[in-house]
Amino acid sequence: MSLLTLENVHVFYGGIHALKGVSLSVDKGEIVTLIGANGAGKTTTLRSVCAQVPVREGRVFFDGREITRCPTHEVAAMGIGHVPEGRRIFARLTVRENLEIGAFAARDKDRVRARMEEVFGYFPRLKERLNQKAGTLSGGEQQMLAIGRALMSEPSLLLLDEPSMGLAPIVVEQIFEILGELNRRGMTLLLVEQNAFQALQLADRGYVIQNGEILLADAAQALINNEEVKEAYLA
Structure with a gap:
């Protein structure tokens, strides 16, 4: 069953037509990767899901509900977490404060503490750095924090x-x-990754995007074995 669906999505940045009819789906329990060159539209595709850029034409569905015009905070509250390019942590806040911001919609303090312990289970380093300013973390620790916040x-x-x-x-x-x-453990992932080979090794399926258009969609292993994909993205 499809958890996320984009239907003929068009996005513009001023006069620049960034997405030109992108359609894709992510089923529950899948890992799907979106690969392509810099500027191909990968980040814009993710941002269109999160309502960080307006969709001029087309529709976005999440768990059977159209979310095309929903504001970003509502999309997040529905169950879509976003780990943005460049991490975008709050450098002057502590690790704890960054994580608490990720739970902005939660009102149960006990549940927030339990979530934080779950995050520490994945990233023990964050617990060691709990009261440290996020901007002083290493790059890897900042990425862990960005994922943990989501x-x-x-x-x-x-x-x-x-x-x-x-x-x-x-x-x-x-x-x-x-x-x-x-x-x-049951989480569905949509992954944009510069290391296409590593992404495809992890993923169930993949899409190739170029100049804002989906060129190819296939099982991850089939894309690894595709000679054109090899030459363009896996060399």
Whole structure:
């Protein structure tokens, strides 16, 4: 059953036609990756789901409900977590305060504490840095915090934009292991990732986007074996 569906989505930045009829779906329990060159429309696709950019034409559905015109805070409250490109943590706030912001819609303090412990189960380093200013964390720790903040809202769908960017290979491996564990525990993931091969190894299915249009959709392993995909994105 489809958890997320985009139907013929068009997005503009001023006079720039950034998405040109993007259609894709993510089923419950899947990991789906969106690959493409810089400027292809990957980040804009995620932002269109979160209502961070307006959809001029087309529709977005989440869990059977149209959310095309819903404001960002309502989309988040419905169960869509977003880990943006560049992490976008609050550098002057502590790790604890960043995580608490992720649970902005929760009113049960006991549940917020329980969520935080769940996050620490994935990222023990964050517990060690709990009262440290987020801006003083390493790049890998900041990425862990960005993911942890998104998890604080208990999302059923997690959107991740370039989670490995700028990180050491050993940290990237740790991040991807955690993403796999989140999926095994029932979370659905839509992943944008510069390392297309690693993303496809993790994913069930993938889409290739170019110049704001979906060029190809297939099982992840089929995309790994596709000669055109190999040449363009996996070389």
